[in-house]
Amino acid sequence: MAYFSTRNPNKTISTQLVIGISLISGVFFQSLFNFFSYEIDGSSIPVTLLVLIYWNIALPKNIGLAWSFISGILLDLNLGYFLGTHVILFLLISYLTQRYFHRIRAMFQVQQSILIASIVFLYLQIFYLFFQEFTFFGFMAIIFNSLISALIWPILFGLLRLIRRKYTYA
């Protein structure tokens, strides 16, 4: 816990800025992927969720719950869901990842990827069950997107870690 006490106020601002920019970028890309995946019922890779999980694991004290709320609202507005839908899910996932970030950090990459695939699967499944009619093709799309998310997780993890080391105090 030593690094929490050595926080530099200037670095704290840059940290929040980096988190904010990365999450907004995630929202942008997710909206874009969602538009591309129109033919598979809008089931796409949840980039915002992956970014949020990373920051929850990496800097749980900095991200708090505010960014989960903001990014959730932005996604709801962008994707046209009822306001609060993504917020609730992001808050729950943020809670779980911030609660158990020690354990997730200690996992191997493969284990982390499996965990990410599970979270993504549940996340997409909830949206699918509540907002769309069940089809086999849609279900397969969810599984496919979960696997893709698991595969891109190490890349996203490395990229965000690079950004974190360069632009934040941690």
Added chain:
Amino acid sequence: MAKEHKQAVIAQKAIFTTGSMRLSRVIPSILFAILILAADVSFNVGERIKIYVGFATEPIIYIPQIVEEGWISFSDYFEDREALQNEIDRLKEDIDSQRFNLINYEKVVQENKELKKLLGYVEQTNKKNYIYGEIEEINFAPKPSMTVGIGRNKKPDQMIAFNWTGLIGSVELSAGSKVEIKPIFAKGSQIPIRNRRTNSNMILVGTDMPQNFVIKGLKKNEDIVPGDKLVTSGLGKKYPKGINVGTVNKISALSNNEFLEIEVLGTAEFNSGDQILLTLP
């Protein structure tokens, strides 16, 4: 191995460790989110915001279109390039084959030339071998001559002259755009001719008198009568063959001479008209 061992130790310790996040901190946020959700579902409060956000984020939906159009332009560019490259390659092959044909053609032409040379065939040239001129001056003394004006850069050497009445002479001198014509009736001029009736060859000799000629060297037993048409025979290649030059006018046979004296009336009038055609024989 050491890294994995260290990570395993950390994992063993971490499995019993939890973060500082508590459920009590999340529940108010979740309740607030549920409240917003309920308000949106019941009263559609987010509709106006969604419309504005939709307007604001509208350019996002054009990104795939822009990307697709860009990709089409990109691929079209390379497809066009490829098509052009194929066309260039095809044309190059065509050029190569044409070069091959050209080489063969040149070879055939060379062979033909050699063959012509062997057979003694004289190739006809199609160069322009006639000149129009205008009569500028006609002299009868001290010797008959005619000066004709022609264009510059013409080569009238060794040409013969016609006017509208017929063959009148040959080019004697040429300088610049002037040509001096020596008439066929000039004294000393000799024209190889042929009797059209008998096909016998003879020489027509000028007398310096217009349209007056004589034939010398014909023996008394020669078959020639007044009225016989005389044409050029083409021998000596000074005059072309078959041009009407005159008619036998008078034949006299002197007793002390074994040759006939034949007077010929020329066909062409030397000083008639004002235009002259010069041509190669």
